[in-house]
Amino acid sequence: MSKPEFVYVTYIKTTPDKLWEALTLPEMTKHYWFGAHLESDWKAGSSWKIVFPDGRVADSGEILECDPPRRIVIKWRNEWSPEHHAEGYSRCTMQIEQADGAVKLTVMHVIDRETSKFIEAVSGGWPKILSNLKSLLETGTIALQAK
Numbered sequence: 001m002s003k004p005e006f007v008y009v010t011y012i013k014t015t016p017d018k019l020w021e022a023l024t025l026p027e028m029t030k031h032y033w034f035g036a037h038l039e040s041d042w043k044a045g046s047s048w049k050i051v052f053p054d055g056r057v058a059d060s061g062e063i064l065e066c067d068p069p070r071r072i073v074i075k076w077r078n079e080w081s082p083e084h085h086a087e088g089y090s091r092c093t094m095q096i097e098q099a100d101g102a103v104k105l106t107v108m109h110v111i112d113r114e115t116s117k118f119i120e121a122v123s124g125g126w127p128k129i130l131s132n133l134k135s136l137l138e139t140g141t142i143a144l145q146a147k
Contacts, residue, residue: 004116006109006123010130011102014137019096019103020069022137032132032142042066048074056080061089070096076109084118087111105130 012019022028026037033050040048040063049060057079065073074092078084090111097104107130109122132142 003110003112004114004119005111006107006119006126008107008126008130010105010134011099012105012134012137013102016069016096016098016103018137019105022133023072023094024068028136032136033129034132034145042068042072048076049079052080064091078118078121081118081121084121087113087116087118090116090118090122105133 014022022032024038024040024042026039030037030053035053036050036058038048038050040046042063044063044066046063047060048063050058052058059076059078059080061075061077063072064075065071072092072094074094075089076092077089078087088111090109092107092109095104095106095108097106107126109119109126111119128144132144135141135143
């Protein structure tokens with residue numbers, strides 16, 4: 001049986017450097033990640049976390065690979081849902097490639113289990129986050145607001 005995974009590909013009219021900044025700078029991530037921001041120094045072996053606006057940690061882990069502005073691989077564990085936290089670590093890979101006047105962003109999130117409620121959850125969350133990211137970089141505004 002294959003591992004549960006989520007894969008999303010989008011094309012964004014931007015540059016690899018601008019996309020990299022949007023993916024890694026806390027002041028950028030809070031705009032499209034519904035107020036949450038990402039914290040890391042983006043070096044292999046460094047800690048990584050997503051922090052809710054109220055200061056709670058949503059997810060945490062470790063940077064496994066970091067090759068600016070091409071690739072980030074994160075060891076990722078949910079911290080706020082006991083059910084998702086119990087599943088342990090997943091792996092998220094973000095690949096950035098130049099593509100005919102745009103940038104191709106591929107996000108793959110996988111976990112080493114037969115079934116995963118966590119991967120089901122990120123399968124609903126990633127499209128909203130990445131749609132906001134695309135809108136922000138192309139228009140300067142986001143499409144979806146936090147509830």
